[in-house]
Amino acid sequence: MKTIKQNLFWAFAYNVILIPVAAGILYPFFIYSGVPAGLQFILGQYGFLNPMLAALAMAASSVTVVSNSLRLKGFRPPQIKDSNTKGGAQMTIDPVCKMEVDEKKAAATSEYKGQKYYFCAMGCKKAFDTNPEKYLTVKK
Ligand SMILES: [Zn+2]
Numbered sequence: 001m002k003t004i005k006q007n008l009f010w011a012f013a014y015n016v017i018l019i020p021v022a023a024g025i026l027y028p029f030f031i032y033s034g035v036p037a038g039l040q041f042i043l044g045q046y047g048f049l050n051p052m053l054a055a056l057a058m059a060a061s062s063v064t065v066v067s068n069s070l071r072l073k074g075f076r077p078p079q080i081k082d083s084n085t086k087g088g089a090q091m092t093i094d095p096v097c098k099m100e101v102d103e104k105k106a107a108a109t110s111e112y113k114g115q116k117y118y119f120c121a122m123g124c125k126k127a128f129d130t131n132p133e134k135y136l137t138v139k140k
Contacts, residue, residue: 096119
Protein backbone atom coordinates (compact mmCIF):
# COMPACT_ATOMS: atom_id res chain seq x y z
CA MET A 1 0.00 0.00 0.00
CA LYS A 2 2.80 2.36 0.90
CA THR A 3 4.53 1.77 -2.44
CA ILE A 4 1.37 2.47 -4.39
CA LYS A 5 0.94 5.72 -2.52
CA GLN A 6 4.54 6.65 -3.33
CA ASN A 7 3.98 5.88 -6.99
CA LEU A 8 0.89 8.04 -7.03
CA PHE A 9 2.76 10.78 -5.23
CA TRP A 10 5.58 10.87 -7.77
CA ALA A 11 3.27 10.64 -10.75
CA PHE A 12 1.21 13.41 -9.23
CA ALA A 13 4.21 15.53 -8.29
CA TYR A 14 5.75 15.36 -11.74
CA ASN A 15 2.48 16.28 -13.35
CA VAL A 16 1.69 19.11 -10.96
CA ILE A 17 5.15 20.60 -11.30
CA LEU A 18 5.70 20.09 -14.99
CA ILE A 19 2.35 20.65 -16.63
CA PRO A 20 2.07 24.32 -15.62
CA VAL A 21 5.70 24.84 -16.55
CA ALA A 22 5.09 23.22 -19.89
CA ALA A 23 2.01 25.33 -20.29
CA GLY A 24 4.24 28.38 -19.96
CA ILE A 25 3.02 29.57 -16.58
CA LEU A 26 6.45 31.04 -15.97
CA TYR A 27 6.24 33.07 -19.10
CA PRO A 28 4.75 36.17 -17.41
CA PHE A 29 7.51 36.18 -14.82
CA PHE A 30 10.25 36.20 -17.40
CA ILE A 31 8.70 38.42 -20.02
CA TYR A 32 10.09 41.60 -18.46
CA SER A 33 13.43 40.43 -17.17
CA GLY A 34 14.08 37.64 -19.64
CA VAL A 35 14.84 34.10 -18.60
CA PRO A 36 17.98 33.92 -16.44
CA ALA A 37 20.84 32.39 -18.41
CA GLY A 38 21.10 29.42 -16.06
CA LEU A 39 17.48 28.54 -16.58
CA GLN A 40 17.43 28.94 -20.33
CA PHE A 41 18.49 25.37 -20.88
CA ILE A 42 15.49 24.19 -18.87
CA LEU A 43 12.94 26.78 -19.75
CA GLY A 44 14.00 27.92 -23.16
CA GLN A 45 14.25 31.53 -24.06
CA TYR A 46 10.63 32.35 -23.37
CA GLY A 47 9.89 30.41 -20.21
CA PHE A 48 8.47 27.33 -21.92
CA LEU A 49 9.67 23.97 -20.79
CA ASN A 50 12.17 22.37 -23.07
CA PRO A 51 10.19 19.51 -24.66
CA MET A 52 13.17 17.19 -24.41
CA LEU A 53 13.34 17.79 -20.66
CA ALA A 54 9.63 17.17 -20.39
CA ALA A 55 10.17 13.82 -22.06
CA LEU A 56 13.08 13.10 -19.73
CA ALA A 57 10.98 13.98 -16.71
CA MET A 58 8.25 11.67 -17.89
CA ALA A 59 10.79 8.88 -18.35
CA ALA A 60 12.13 9.57 -14.86
CA SER A 61 8.64 9.40 -13.48
CA SER A 62 8.14 6.03 -15.19
CA VAL A 63 11.43 4.78 -13.78
CA THR A 64 10.32 5.82 -10.30
CA VAL A 65 7.09 3.90 -10.69
CA VAL A 66 8.81 0.83 -12.12
CA SER A 67 11.53 0.69 -9.47
CA ASN A 68 8.96 1.12 -6.74
CA SER A 69 6.86 -1.66 -8.22
CA LEU A 70 9.90 -3.92 -8.38
CA ARG A 71 10.33 -3.49 -4.66
CA LEU A 72 6.80 -4.82 -4.28
CA LYS A 73 7.82 -8.05 -6.04
CA GLY A 74 10.26 -8.90 -3.29
CA PHE A 75 7.51 -8.67 -0.74
CA ARG A 76 5.28 -11.68 -0.15
CA PRO A 77 2.64 -11.47 2.53
CA PRO A 78 2.75 -14.46 4.86
CA GLN A 79 0.05 -16.93 4.01
CA ILE A 80 -1.62 -19.12 6.54
CA LYS A 81 -2.23 -22.48 4.97
CA ASP A 82 -4.78 -24.63 6.65
CA SER A 83 -6.60 -26.95 4.29
CA ASN A 84 -9.61 -27.53 6.49
CA THR A 85 -10.39 -24.11 7.88
CA LYS A 86 -9.91 -21.44 5.26
CA GLY A 87 -10.93 -18.30 7.08
CA GLY A 88 -13.22 -20.31 9.31
CA ALA A 89 -14.98 -21.81 6.29
CA GLN A 90 -16.32 -25.31 6.56
CA MET A 91 -14.61 -27.35 3.87
CA THR A 92 -16.14 -30.44 2.40
CA ILE A 93 -15.33 -32.73 -0.52
CA ASP A 94 -17.35 -32.60 -3.72
CA PRO A 95 -18.23 -36.30 -4.17
CA VAL A 96 -18.15 -36.05 -7.97
CA CYS A 97 -14.81 -34.42 -8.72
CA LYS A 98 -13.27 -34.81 -5.22
CA MET A 99 -12.55 -31.11 -5.10
CA GLU A 100 -12.57 -29.22 -1.83
CA VAL A 101 -15.66 -27.05 -1.56
CA ASP A 102 -16.52 -24.36 0.95
CA GLU A 103 -19.99 -25.20 2.26
CA LYS A 104 -20.95 -21.53 2.28
CA LYS A 105 -19.77 -20.92 -1.26
CA ALA A 106 -20.82 -24.21 -2.86
CA ALA A 107 -22.25 -23.68 -6.35
CA ALA A 108 -24.85 -26.37 -5.75
CA THR A 109 -26.06 -28.67 -3.02
CA SER A 110 -27.99 -31.89 -3.07
CA GLU A 111 -29.56 -34.09 -0.44
CA TYR A 112 -29.42 -37.83 -0.67
CA LYS A 113 -30.59 -40.23 2.04
CA GLY A 114 -30.65 -37.44 4.61
CA GLN A 115 -27.05 -36.42 3.89
CA LYS A 116 -26.23 -33.08 2.35
CA TYR A 117 -23.63 -32.90 -0.39
CA TYR A 118 -21.85 -29.85 -1.73
CA PHE A 119 -20.67 -29.34 -5.29
CA CYS A 120 -18.17 -27.04 -6.92
CA ALA A 121 -20.42 -26.54 -9.96
CA MET A 122 -23.88 -27.31 -11.26
CA GLY A 123 -22.39 -29.94 -13.59
CA CYS A 124 -21.17 -31.94 -10.59
CA LYS A 125 -24.57 -31.71 -8.91
CA LYS A 126 -26.32 -32.92 -12.08
CA ALA A 127 -23.93 -35.83 -12.40
CA PHE A 128 -24.50 -36.69 -8.75
CA ASP A 129 -28.30 -36.44 -8.97
CA THR A 130 -28.36 -38.72 -12.01
CA ASN A 131 -26.63 -41.52 -10.18
CA PRO A 132 -25.71 -40.74 -6.53
CA GLU A 133 -24.66 -44.29 -5.71
CA LYS A 134 -21.97 -44.15 -8.35
CA TYR A 135 -20.20 -41.39 -6.44
CA LEU A 136 -20.88 -42.66 -2.95
CA THR A 137 -19.69 -46.23 -3.26
CA VAL A 138 -16.10 -45.21 -2.59
CA LYS A 139 -17.14 -43.32 0.53
CA LYS A 140 -16.03 -44.95 3.75
ZN1 LIG B 1 -17.01 -30.70 -8.66
